[in-house]
Amino acid sequence: MENNLLSLIIFAPLAGAAINWFVGRRVRDERFIGVVACGSVAISTTVAFYLAFNSAGALRTETPVLDHIWTWLQVGNFRADFALAMDRLSGTYALFITFVGFLIHVFAVGYMHGEAGFYRFFAFLNLFMFSMLTLVLADNFVLMFVGWEGVGLCSYLLIGYYFDRTEAGDAAKKAFITNRIGDWGFVLGIMLTFFVTGSVSFFANPAAGEAAHTALSFFRNQPVETFTAGAIFAGGATSIAVLLFIGAAGKSAQIPLYVWLPDAMAGPTPVSALIHAATMVTAGVYMIVRCSEIFVHAPTAMFIVAIIGAATALFAATIGLAQNDIKKVLAYSTISQLGYMFLACGVGAFVAAIFHVITHAFFKALLFLGSGSVINGMHHEQDMRRMGGLKKYMPITFATMVTGWLAISGVPIFAGFFSKDEILWKTWSAPAFSLPSTGFSKFLWAIGALTAFLTAVYMTRMMVMTFWGKERFRETHDSKHQEPDHHHGPVEPHESPWLMTVPLIVLAVLSTVGGFIGIPYALSSSFSNKDVNVIEHTLEPVVAKVGESPVAAEGEHGAVPATEAAHATHSAEEISAERILALVSVLIALSGIGAGWLLFQARPLLQMPRLLENKYYVDEVYDAVLIQPIKAGSREGLWKLIDIGAIDGLLHSIGEAVTEMGRLARYLQAGFVRGYAAIILLGALILIGVFAYLGFPGV
């Protein structure tokens, strides 16, 4: 189904960016710039909701809404269009990106008040929305990669927004370069996909004359590859999936490429909320779920995804325990939650991953914006050791952040509980498809549960240090952490303006009720027989299922109807097991909060293990193992040896040889005409001699 409105979703923010860049920089009126920025995103939001929910909307039918804008590349049988597609998956993504993005834009108008680069900030922010929506709505890998790079660029620009600060510039470069490593894998994955399938499209669009099968549907009839390490290098689905995951690990900050995300907090807080919590970093999850058809044919790749996801979740959570910068805590928390999502992907629970992406977008955006409100109210103080007792001064921020805190900790009825519980349950009950044994799923579950406990602990620590306890912000501070550009005298906190609190309230409501779209049958069945797991029914048809034999799928053209599939799995033992696990999740969350409360309520400045505070020295290790050797190799090898020695040396010696030959040849040009005549004569005689001796050719 074609609908040209779809392009409006991406082009409205692009127009907003252009207006703010070219007009806003001259007008320099915050109201104008704010209205343009928020207005363009509001248009996107409205259109996205309309296209998703109208009678033939993307979320209500099984056929995607397509918009073929122009044929972009066509070389031989390689074809990549500038075409958009909104199916149930990209529609879901587009909805929360535009909506959360809109709220963050509104918040940013308040947060960035008085900044000199106001127009620049909003131009970049709108450009980011354009790129992100292009990434999500792209109907082929190549256009998706354009959006992928676009968000990387905007991330770079916005992390480095305070470009006069060294650490912001360094952080921006770090983010960009680390992402390059991931993009390398992504590009290779796209190429391999094309070589294997002959297509880069996600959706068949016969009207536009595309290939009969798409890059994804090609795999539907392929046999599942074996679960061996050798499959990674075999050049089939597993190789593609691993390469794509390298891309996802870069963008979504997974081990070993996560190091850029904590540093990215050098950007303004709305950027952290929008790009580094709610939307961009979940692009990797989106990509994997989009390519779930490939991944379900590649159990080895899924195993890698699950392991990396679980490891990242636990690793980042432990670091998050010991950070003192409020935004750093949230950054490590984001990495940890992203690890959860990858864990879900790795065990085949793609829907649960997307569900967690959505709820995470709500509560993490809320927490980041809340921290932004705190930072704003504290006059740009980010160190929690100098906060405390803020609930009296910032009641709205406090109340909203409490919901975010409860949501991320996994307290029931809040959004995070349902999605996290879903992931834990799916991990527990994962089939042995992508794992060495079913026992291994229990091990992954234990890591997830431990992470959930740690999450509750460090979030409680953050809340306690910020909002409860002694008011530490009036104390004058010793010079231990003195930084020249930070404000360090005693400050008087204040509540933020309504532009900032209203988005907080909206997000707080969503963080509270957002989980109701995915209540598992096991829980809802105790109240009514109706299955109310909306998110699962919505996404089931567009996501490939693990272990579906390729022969069975052949006859039916795709997935079985969603309701049947969902109901078929509800056996009595599973329901009771799921309920028990949900109870365990609740206990973990509450005990985590309790432990955090007991530990930090009385001693908010409790010294944490130095190993954790210093992030396991990963940055230092990377610096010593990778960066310094590369620098030394570049300086001594590439620069001094190759560039100066070989390349410059070669060019210089060519030049010198020419000069030298010219110097010799100059002696021939004596200027004596008779000398030239003699030389000509000599030459003629030699030629004649040669011919006389050898005979004339051809005679």
Added chain:
Amino acid sequence: MEPQLSWYLALSAILFTIGVTGVIIKRNIIAMFMCIELMLNAVNLTFVAFASFFQDVTGQLFVFIVMTVAAAEAAVGLGIIIAIFRNRESLDVDEASILKL
């Protein structure tokens, strides 16, 4: 006794050698120029001798072409000689050795 082809060729070779020797040993530009003409005409003699010997008119056609070119060359060469003389008041080629006037 009929004139033989070799006679013509021998005469041509003698004329050509005189021309070459003249170009190399003479310092006067006019004399060198005349020696060049001598060489050209020695070649012309060869052409017509061969043309007559092989009963082929092509050689005679070449002579016309050579004469035309020689005429053009004479015009240009004399012009250059006059220009040199006006600048240097001399026709010694060894003095005209700095590649510019």
